[in-house]
Amino acid sequence: MEKRVTFKGWLLPLLLVFPQLLISAVFFFYPAGQAIWQSLFIPDPFGLSSQFVGLGNFEYLFGDRYYRASFFTTALFSILVTLVSLIPALLLAVIADRLIKGATTYRTLLIWPYAVAPAIAGVLWLFMFNTRVGVVSWYLGQLGYDWNHVLNDNEAMGLVVVASAWGRISYNFLFFYAALQAVPKSVVEAAAIDGARFWRRFFSIVLPLISPTTFFLLVVNIVYAFFETFGVIHTITSGGPQQATTILVYKVFSDGFVGQDLGSSAAQSVVLLVVVGLMTVIQFKYLEKRVHY
Amino acid sequence: MDAHKALPDGMVEKRGRSLWLSHLFMIIGVVIVFFPIWLAFVASTVTQAEIVKPPMPIVPGNQFYENYSRALNAGINVPVATMLVNSLIMAIGIAVGKIIISLLSAFAIVYFRFPGRTVFFWMIFLTLMLPVEVRIVPTYEVVAGFGMLNSYSGLIFPLIASATATFLFRQFFMTIPDELAEAARVDGARPMQFFVDIVLPMSRTNIAALFVILFIYGWNQYLWPLLITTDSSMNTIVMGIKQMFPSGDDTADWPVIMATSILAMIPPVVVVVSMQKLFIRGLLDSEK
Numbered sequence: 001m002e003k004r005v006t007f008k009g010w011l012l013p014l015l016l017v018f019p020q021l022l023i024s025a026v027f028f029f030y031p032a033g034q035a036i037w038q039s040l041f042i043p044d045p046f047g048l049s050s051q052f053v054g055l056g057n058f059e060y061l062f063g064d065r066y067y068r069a070s071f072f073t074t075a076l077f078s079i080l081v082t083l084v085s086l087i088p089a090l091l092l093a094v095i096a097d098r099l100i101k102g103a104t105t106y107r108t109l110l111i112w113p114y115a116v117a118p119a120i121a122g123v124l125w126l127f128m129f130n131t132r133v134g135v136v137s138w139y140l141g142q143l144g145y146d147w148n149h150v151l152n153d154n155e156a157m158g159l160v161v162v163a164s165a166w167g168r169i170s171y172n173f174l175f176f177y178a179a180l181q182a183v184p185k186s187v188v189e190a191a192a193i194d195g196a197r198f199w200r201r202f203f204s205i206v207l208p209l210i211s212p213t214t215f216f217l218l219v220v221n222i223v224y225a226f227f228e229t230f231g232v233i234h235t236i237t238s239g240g241p242q243q244a245t246t247i248l249v250y251k252v253f254s255d256g257f258v259g260q261d262l263g264s265s266a267a268q269s270v271v272l273l274v275v276v277g278l279m280t281v282i283q284f285k286y287l288e289k290r291v292h293y
Numbered sequence: 294m295d296a297h298k299a300l301p302d303g304m305v306e307k308r309g310r311s312l313w314l315s316h317l318f319m320i321i322g323v324v325i326v327f328f329p330i331w332l333a334f335v336a337s338t339v340t341q342a343e344i345v346k347p348p349m350p351i352v353p354g355n356q357f358y359e360n361y362s363r364a365l366n367a368g369i370n371v372p373v374a375t376m377l378v379n380s381l382i383m384a385i386g387i388a389v390g391k392i393i394i395s396l397l398s399a400f401a402i403v404y405f406r407f408p409g410r411t412v413f414f415w416m417i418f419l420t421l422m423l424p425v426e427v428r429i430v431p432t433y434e435v436v437a438g439f440g441m442l443n444s445y446s447g448l449i450f451p452l453i454a455s456a457t458a459t460f461l462f463r464q465f466f467m468t469i470p471d472e473l474a475e476a477a478r479v480d481g482a483r484p485m486q487f488f489v490d491i492v493l494p495m496s497r498t499n500i501a502a503l504f505v506i507l508f509i510y511g512w513n514q515y516l517w518p519l520l521i522t523t524d525s526s527m528n529t530i531v532m533g534i535k536q537m538f539p540s541g542d543d544t545a546d547w548p549v550i551m552a553t554s555i556l557a558m559i560p561p562v563v564v565v566v567s568m569q570k571l572f573i574r575g576l577l578d579s580e581k
Contacts, residue, residue: 003403003404003467003471003474004471005471005474005475005478006404006405006406006474007404007405007474007478007484007487009405009407009484010405010407010408012401012405012484012485013401013402013404013405013407013410014401014407014409016397016398016400016401016405017397017398017401017402017413019393019394019397019398020394020395020397020398020417020456020459021398021413021416023394023450023453023454024416024417024420024454024456026435026450026454027432027435027436027450027451027454028420028428028454028455029416030431030435031428031431031432031434031435032428032431034431034434034435035428035430035431038430038431088322091322092318092319092322095315095318095319095322096319098315099312099315099316099319102316102319106319106322106323107569108566108569109323109326109327110322110323110326111565111566111569111572112326112327112330112562112565112566113326113329113330114565115509115558115561115562115564115565115566116330116513116558116561116562117512117513117514117515117531117557117558117561118513118515119513119515119531119532119534119535120513120531120534120554120557120558121329123333123534123535123550123554124329124330124332124333124554125329127329127332127333127336127547127551128329128332132345132347132544133344133345133347133349133544133547134347135332135347135348135349135351138347138348139348166326166329169326170326171576174573174576174577175577178573178577230515230516231513231515231516231531234515234516234519234535235534235535252429252430253429253516256429256430257429257430257433257520262430265430266430266431269428269429269430269431273428280421
């Protein structure tokens with residue numbers, strides 16, 4: 001896509017792009033380059049000198065049981081977050097789509113959690129499930145279930161998943177609702193005349209028609225689970241118990257800033273960089289038709 | 294489509310019991326989704342004693358004024374009012390800064406042919422791919438090197454180094470009819486005149502929609518402020534909440550913490566709900 005009509009000159013456009021170029025260079029390209037560069041070295045404990053180790057950091061990384069475990073944790077976490085945020089959102093959107101009156105009121109109410117920061121969402125859910133004062137954990141206790149996400153791996157994972165997925169339900173709802181509104185009603189009615197009942201119509205007509213939206217949301221939610229849930233995990237579990245909820249991004253932070261293992265942290269950044277790259281490629285490859293950049 | 298839906302005898306529409314069932318489901322959904330916020334609000338209006346003896350009440354108490362004024366004026370490490378101001382400056386700084394640099398560079402890449410244009414285009418494309426979370430350690434070192442720790446510029450600049458807004462504006466500028474630029478050129482208008490008189494006014498809605506999205510993005514940042522604001526008077530409210538929890542076995546001051554959570558979500562919620570149409574439009578545009 002190119003404009004037919006353009007202005008002449010080269011100094012002005014260079015001046016116009018300069019601010020963005022400068023900020024990207026200083027705060028993006030230089031640090032990204034540094035991450036790649038540092039990943040090839042092991043600094044000594046005092047940070048005075050460093051030794052070139054080639055791909056040693058990566059070898060060490062993938063030999064590290066905890067790092068491989070973190071990969072698995074991240075995969076599990078992002079699949080669960082995606083499912084827990086997509087399914088209720090789709091359900092709510094399908095119901096809202098059937099309503100003539102009131103749908104916008106529900107939409108207004110359902111948007112709220114999207115505006116809540118992941119870290120705040122973490123605090124809210126922590127409060128409900130707090131082992132000492134939490135309302136939900138107290139009622140669970142009354143039912144004879146002893147909730148303790150501080151000690152129990154699965155409960156910790158469940159809690160960070162739900163807290164992360166919560167705000168995304170709003171987001172996914174908005175997209176599903178918009179997609180459902182765009183499904184031609186004539187097609188659905190034709191199927192109805194042919195005697196297809198609601199769920200039959202839903203699975204064989206509506207769902208395939210909104211599949212581009214579903215796929216888009218799948219990718220976007222996985223990216224979200226990978227990179228934007230740090231706040232939730234930091235506030236609720238700090239990666240624990242042991243490393244049960246340490247996803248990759250959290251590990252970059254805890255190894256780099258808490259553990260001061262800069263070489264490993266840089267190598268982890270590079271691995272994540274590759275992961276993001278792959279996701280972006282997938283997103284663009286499959287969504288080409290929808291992307292208008 | 295809506296007219297179609299409203300047909301009294303529409304085949305697919307549900308009436309009567311089924312309609313009420315749909316409303317019931319929606320209400321249940323909304324209640325479940327809302328419950329955590331409601332509970333936080335209740336906790337912010339009762340005393341600590343009522344919270345630590347579970348189960349806590351589920352209707353608001355009478356400590357609203359006490360808890361909120363304690364949070365705003367004293368907080369735990371730093372008054373919440375200070376954190377709110379910091380968050381506001383950061384969020385507005387990010388939104389405005391990103392919009393300005395993106396408008397300028399998108400205008401340049403759409404309306405000019407200049408050396409390095411393609412390279413530049415691909416460079417900004419690359420920045421789309423790498424969230425700050427991935428490059429935290431080296432970015433931290435850069436910011437520390439500039440002496441920008443505990444400063445607003447340190448909070449703002451690294452987060453505007455991404456090109457989502459540039460792409461959005463580029464996409465929009467491509468839809469501006471060529472005739473307008475043609476006419477401006479024939480009239481002898483200089484490029485910046487065209488930019489100010491034609492392009493900017495036409496982009497108003499897009500700018501507003503993007504502002505909403507970026508404001509929330511900036512307000513909700515957590516990891517970055519956590520790293521670079523070691524001085525509690527520079528804390529933003531979203532990251533400051535975690536600092537309000539005591540380390541070790543002490544009981545957290547729940548009423549104040551929950552009042553702070555509510556305060557932390559009010560600005561983005563107000564922005565989203567009041568500018569709902571713009572927000573949804575911005576969201577659907579920017580993400581697809």
